[in-house]
Amino acid sequence: xxxxxxxxxxxxxxxxxxxxxxxxxxxxxxxxxxxxxxxxxxxxxxxxxxxxxxxxxxxxxxxxxxxxxxxxxxxxxxxxxxxxxxxxxxxxxxxxxxxxxxxxxxxxxxxxxxxxxxxxxxxxxxxxxxxxxxxxxxxxxxxxxxxxxxxxxxxxxxxxxxxxxxxxxxxxxxxxxxxxxxxxxxxxxxxxxxxxxxxxxxxxxxxxxxxxxxx
Amino acid sequence: xxxxxxxxxxxxxxxxxxxxxxxxxxxxxxxxxxxxxxxxxxxxxxxxxxxxxxxxxxxxxxxxxxxxxxxxxxxxxxxxxxxxxxxxxxxxxxxxxxxxxxxxxxxxxxxxxxxxxxxxxxxxxxxxxxxxxxxxxxxxxxxxxxxxxxxxxxxxxxxxxxxxxxxxxxxxxxxxxxxxxxxxxxxxxxxxxxxxxxxxxxxxxxxxxxxxxxxxxxxxxxxxxxxxxxxxxxxxxxxxxxxxxxxxxxxxxxxxxxxxxxxxxxxxxxxxxxxxxxxxxxxxxxxxxxxxxxxxxxxxxxxxxxxxxxxxxxxxxxxxxxxxxxxxxxxxxxxxxxxxxxxxxxxxxxxxxxxxxxxxxxxxxxxxxxxxxxxxxxxxxxxxxxxxxxxxxxxxxxxxxxxxxxxxxxxxxxxxxxxxxxxxxxxxxxxxxxxxxxxxxxxxxxx
Numbered sequence: 001x002x003x004x005x006x007x008x009x010x011x012x013x014x015x016x017x018x019x020x021x022x023x024x025x026x027x028x029x030x031x032x033x034x035x036x037x038x039x040x041x042x043x044x045x046x047x048x049x050x051x052x053x054x055x056x057x058x059x060x061x062x063x064x065x066x067x068x069x070x071x072x073x074x075x076x077x078x079x080x081x082x083x084x085x086x087x088x089x090x091x092x093x094x095x096x097x098x099x100x101x102x103x104x105x106x107x108x109x110x111x112x113x114x115x116x117x118x119x120x121x122x123x124x125x126x127x128x129x130x131x132x133x134x135x136x137x138x139x140x141x142x143x144x145x146x147x148x149x150x151x152x153x154x155x156x157x158x159x160x161x162x163x164x165x166x167x168x169x170x171x172x173x174x175x176x177x178x179x180x181x182x183x184x185x186x187x188x189x190x191x192x193x194x195x196x197x198x199x200x201x202x203x204x205x206x207x208x209x210x211x212x213x214x215x
Numbered sequence: 216x217x218x219x220x221x222x223x224x225x226x227x228x229x230x231x232x233x234x235x236x237x238x239x240x241x242x243x244x245x246x247x248x249x250x251x252x253x254x255x256x257x258x259x260x261x262x263x264x265x266x267x268x269x270x271x272x273x274x275x276x277x278x279x280x281x282x283x284x285x286x287x288x289x290x291x292x293x294x295x296x297x298x299x300x301x302x303x304x305x306x307x308x309x310x311x312x313x314x315x316x317x318x319x320x321x322x323x324x325x326x327x328x329x330x331x332x333x334x335x336x337x338x339x340x341x342x343x344x345x346x347x348x349x350x351x352x353x354x355x356x357x358x359x360x361x362x363x364x365x366x367x368x369x370x371x372x373x374x375x376x377x378x379x380x381x382x383x384x385x386x387x388x389x390x391x392x393x394x395x396x397x398x399x400x401x402x403x404x405x406x407x408x409x410x411x412x413x414x415x416x417x418x419x420x421x422x423x424x425x426x427x428x429x430x431x432x433x434x435x436x437x438x439x440x441x442x443x444x445x446x447x448x449x450x451x452x453x454x455x456x457x458x459x460x461x462x463x464x465x466x467x468x469x470x471x472x473x474x475x476x477x478x479x480x481x482x483x484x485x486x487x488x489x490x491x492x493x494x495x496x497x498x499x500x501x502x503x504x505x506x507x508x509x510x511x512x513x514x515x516x517x518x519x520x521x522x523x524x525x526x527x528x529x530x531x532x533x534x535x536x537x538x539x540x541x542x543x544x545x546x547x548x549x550x551x552x553x554x555x556x557x558x559x560x561x562x563x564x565x566x567x568x569x570x571x572x573x574x575x576x577x578x579x580x581x582x583x584x585x586x587x588x589x590x591x592x593x594x595x596x597x598x599x600x601x602x603x604x605x606x607x608x609x610x611x612x613x614x615x616x617x618x619x620x621x622x623x624x625x626x627x628x629x630x631x632x633x634x635x636x637x638x639x640x641x642x643x644x645x646x647x648x649x650x651x652x653x654x655x656x657x658x659x660x661x662x
Contacts, residue, residue, distance in 0.1 A: 100362065204619070211387075
């Protein structure tokens with residue numbers, strides 16, 4: 001409990017050698033924190049002009065009965081493909097107001113992409129595997145990234161001023177926005193994780209996977 | 216006077232031609248068959264385990280297998296139990312050691328399309344009356360729903376949603392080997408044969424709140440074991456053709472000569488459907504709450520083929536909470552009454568109030584899981600047969616530590632202690648108060 005309630009320290013810094021790369025490290029209780037979304041809004045006109053075009057399409061895979069990645073950050077208007085790498089079917093849905101949809105995924109059959117056109121947080125579930133849980137963070141930000149399993153994230157951005165927004169699905173309270181100038185001095189963000197949260201992974205034991213009464 | 220009572224109790228309501236089938240005794244006279252079935256079931260379990268249990272041809276139906284093999288060492292120091300037709304609190308009592316194939320079960324799930332799925336669980340269990348038989352078989356309908364509203368339904372034979380502990384393969388518990396007294400009774404005598412509907416609202420953050428209800432049949436003898444044997448601790452679930460032995464030496468054949476020597480667990484005696492209805496709320500990984508009312512709506516004076524109908528109704532409350540230090544607390548409570556026999560004045564032959572409450576605390580410890588459960592139970596009676604004594608009270612502790620390897624191999628160490636007082640034991644020449652213990656080592660394979 002103590003570890004789970006403890007403060008999560010986030011540190012982000014820029015490398016002075018390469019002013020165009022903004023890098024960061026996310027940690028929770030001394031452990032790397034994956035799936036922290038970092039959204040950058042360019043405040044200077046020149047940087048905004050250099051913002052990359054909309055991504056053509058993104059992928060959110062169904063692998064070992066889990067959404068991979070667990071958190072996907074996309075810019076508004078991005079089509080997302082939901083491939084199914086498992087040998088079984090998945091039935092992905094969302095009740096979120098930012099995007100309500102359901103998509104039926106046969107094994108190995110590439111489905112039509114789903115267009116995420118409104119900013120917001122889209123919680124994903126699977127009607128066949130109740131434990132499956134994933135998130136799509138849809139944003140109008142100019143640059144988007146998410147921390148990997150080592151808690152690292154990096155974004156190539158032009159020098160300038162940016163407003164940084166952080167989001168994590170299990171943050172008790174999302175950290176405040178920060179304005180930084182790239183290149184910038186070291187900055188740190190702290191947040192608390194919720195005491196308990198779903199991981200979206202299958203139960204550790206086959207015993208729990210083998211019974212379903214709908215309750 | 217007894218004869219008068221008996222004659223009013225065993226009225227012409229008994230349906231001619233529906234007497235106890237003679238063949239039923241054959242269930243117990245074929246141990247060799249039972250052995251063969253067990254070996255077959257275990258063999259198929261191992262075969263299935265060797266293959267990938269999931270496959271997708273790209274089309275429906277999609278088949279999924281799961282199963283369980285449960286080997287058990289037990290040392291009991293207890294009064295004669297249910298199988299010995301005693302009033303001890305275990306399924307098998309005595310002061311002895313036992314090695315046994317406790318259970319082998321397999322669940323077949325057939326996904327018929329995106330919304331419909333058929334599920335059936337076949338089980339062998341140690342000294343089960345039908346060697347291999349169904350514990351559950353139902354068709355489930357569960358579409359995605361829209362805007363957070365979800366309607367789901369089940370049709371067939373299934374457990375009422377009472378237990379918050381028996382959430383594993385073939386209704387096993389990840390916390391203990393022996394079920395709590397409430398869940399042991401649910402496994403032994405309760406099953407819905409009918410249809411269940413559930414309407415849920417799911418919020419964006421995943422919280423769910425809903426109502427559910429079912430119309431059911433074939434549950435008219437539920438309550439008999441609670442009245443005549445009382446609460447007990449075991450992990451035996453009755454099956455479709457299940458029969459349970461009645462306690463001996465407490466005058467049942469004398470007071471109720473129409474009663475067959477075994478109770479047929481899932482039978483419709485009076486052709487009156489029963490129901491249950493309740494509410495459920497869940498915040499994933501935080502808490503689950505469930506409250507329901509069950510009423511089998513049986514005619515207390517019904518009798519058919521040696522089986523009385525018992526009017527059994529109860530409230531069931533359950534909560535599961537995830538507490539600090541990765542600790543899970545599961546609390547369940549049940550209170551109700553079961554009534555049987557014709558009305559004389561305002562009393563019936565058997566009218567027993569029953570209640571039980573349990574608290575289970577569980578948390579990971581080292582490489583395994585440690586669970587402790589404490590429970591209290593009791594019953595009282597208000598009927599016109601004081602010589603048929605069905606009151607009792609007691610309490611029990613169960614401590615379990617289990618280790619799971621490679622997702623599928625689970626080793627359990629468990630100790631249970633049950634103290635109870637039941638005046639009916641005097642008739643058997645036993646002391647009213649009994650302290651019983653059970654040590655168990657269990658190996659369970661899940662696939």
